[in-house]
Amino acid sequence: MTNPALNIENLSVEFASSAPRGVFEAPSTFRALNNITLSVNPGEVLGLIGESGSGKTTLGKAIVGLVEQSSGSLVVNGEALDATKPSDRRKLARQVQMVFQDPYSSLHPRKTVGYTLAEPFRIQKTAERSNEMDLVQALLERVGLNPQHAARFPQHFSGGQRQRIAIARAIANSPSIIVADEPVSALDVSVQAQILNLLDELRTQENMAMLFISHDLSVVRHLCQRIAVMYLGEIVETGPSKALSANPRHPYTAALMSAVPRVKAKNKARSKPIVLKGDVPSHDAIPCGCPFHTRCWLYEQKGRPARCRSEIPKLVEQAEDRQSACFFPEDVAVSAEGA
Ligand SMILES: Nc1ncnc2c1ncn2[C@@H]1O[C@H](COP(=O)(O)OP(=O)(O)OP(=O)(O)O)[C@@H](O)[C@H]1O
Ligand code: SF4
Ligand SMILES: [Mg+2]
Structure with missing residues (x-):
């Protein structure tokens, strides 16, 4: 190798x-x-x-x-x-x-x-x-x-x-x-x-x-060929370009990709851009738990799970050469439809 x-x-x-x-x-x-x-x-x-x-x-x-x-x-x-x-x-x-x-x-x-x-x-x-x-x-x-x-x-x-x-x-x-x-x-x-x-x-x-x-x-x-997504100094998702943009496993990636015209046209599920609320927090005041939870649409959609506020999600290896730092990677693409 x-x-x-x-x-x-x-x-x-x-x-x-x-x-x-x-x-x-x-x-x-x-x-x-x-x-x-x-x-x-x-x-x-x-x-x-x-x-x-x-x-x-x-x-x-x-x-x-x-x-x-x-x-x-x-x-x-x-x-x-x-x-x-x-x-x-x-x-x-x-x-x-x-x-x-x-x-x-x-x-x-x-x-x-x-x-x-x-x-x-x-x-x-x-x-x-x-x-x-x-x-x-x-x-x-x-x-x-x-x-x-x-x-x-x-x-x-x-x-x-x-x-x-x-x-x-x-x-x-x-x-x-x-x-x-x-x-x-x-x-x-x-x-x-x-x-x-x-x-x-x-x-x-x-x-x-x-x-x-x-x-x-x-x-x-x-x-x-592959993409890595950064948020507040950390990698939150990596994966092959096509799979990551068509089927993101982190809500932040889903929001970024929802703004790309080609993705929107091909994937009707994401015809509406996902607008992230608020600004990126300052590096001096990184939120506790998942650093993205203060802006995360999936956190809101899932009724604000306590885990997202108290535990830091690690970048975890998944199938198909994918990694995501979200507790609910499987829910991202499905839930983005209604975001
Ligand atoms: N030499 C430095 N001293 C102090 N802070 C710095 C220094 N360089 C960068 N930073 C800070 O580190 C953080 C990351 O900056 P960086 O330039 O790497 O971001 P970026 O993702 O490249 O942004 P952009 O898309 O605007 O180019 C920012 O908060 C920036 O203000
Ligand atoms: S762990 Fe929770 S807050 Fe963080 S990205 Fe996933 S759903 Fe959003
Ligand atoms: Mg730069």
């Missing part, structure tokens, strides 16, 4: 809280990620969805070592890597790369594109100086750019072209997995599909895994 490209176990991240505190009080922290366990296979695209502030970017950054994890383990291609160790950091950078949302701020404005693209080879010592420029030109060609433009600066490129450069930098050393954090949401609609196609082509060619973070659920359903 092949190793997963990435295996995360019980990963947590804490940040300093901005909540006001007394002069003599110690600074407090909050858990932006709580015990995340996930794996992505070689060549697989795992979509990561959830409302703003649920922790998607923090998870991506923790995977590439840009934010410090307070606990948990990271195994890349069968090798356990610890981002706090300098020797592991270099291995991590070789194996795991991130493409950010904003191609305007992710490239150094005063470095030529050639310099930026040669950097991964220098850091990883994967090329002789003498053939760096050939490799840079080959990279530019692979992402659909003119190899003769290596001497230009980022401001000479459009947003879509800059994102191609960021992608070229990410794939320079053939990583095992790419974390793509909303890679097209800052781009003109006219170029979004081209960039998504490029990412998918490169992934297929290299058998690379991808963690694809997006708010666009139609794109996620189209591009990803």
Whole structure:
């Protein structure tokens, strides 16, 4: 059996809280990620969805070592890597790369594109100086750019072209997995599909895994084989894309999916969007019991079971490669009809 490209176990991240505190009080922290366990296979695209502030970017950054994890383990291609160790950091950078949302701020404005693209080879010592420029030109060609433009600066490129450069930098050393954090949401609609196609082509060619973070659920359903759903720093459901969107096993997923036009058209049972009440609670004040119970339509429909308020549902493995952190996974799809 092949190793997963990435295996995360019980990963947590804490940040300093901005909540006001007394002069003599110690600074407090909050858990932006709580015990995340996930794996992505070689060549697989795992979509990561959830409302703003649920922790998607923090998870991506923790995977590439840009934010410090307070606990948990990271195994890349069968090798356990610890981002706090300098020797592991270099291995991590070789194996795991991130493409950010904003191609305007992710490239150094005063470095030529050639310099930026040669950097991964220098850091990883994967090329002789003498053939760096050939490799840079080959990279530019692979992402659909003119190899003769290596001497230009980022401001000479459009947003879509800059994102191609960021992608070229990410794939320079053939990583095992790419974390793509909303890679097209800052781009003109006219170029979004081209960039998504490029990412998918490169992934297929290299058998690379991808963690694809997006708010666009139609794109996620189209591009990803599996989906993980985040709420308040936790994974609440995972499963194959089609099964998870057609037959969700967590009421939060059902609400997110009910807003996708294609799902509505195909599945008459969810022709009405499920409107979640209230806002996402603050990380400083996570509700007791099931963290979703304050907004859960199924909790209301089932007459507010005490268990939902007192016990934390674990992410439990179910049949058909599905996991859900709800006490009533079988009732979700059926009950969503009347929600
Ligand atoms: N460096 C940081 N210091 C303190 N808090 C942070 C930091 N980075 C993120 N947060 C907080 O952690 C939580 C998760 O943020 P994150 O950016 O990961 O969410 P997200 O799911 O990516 O949201 P979006 O969909 O808006 O991009 C939020 O409450 C955010 O304010
Ligand atoms: S455990 Fe209860 S509150 Fe939580 S999602 Fe399931 S039904 Fe809703
Ligand atoms: Mg984000």
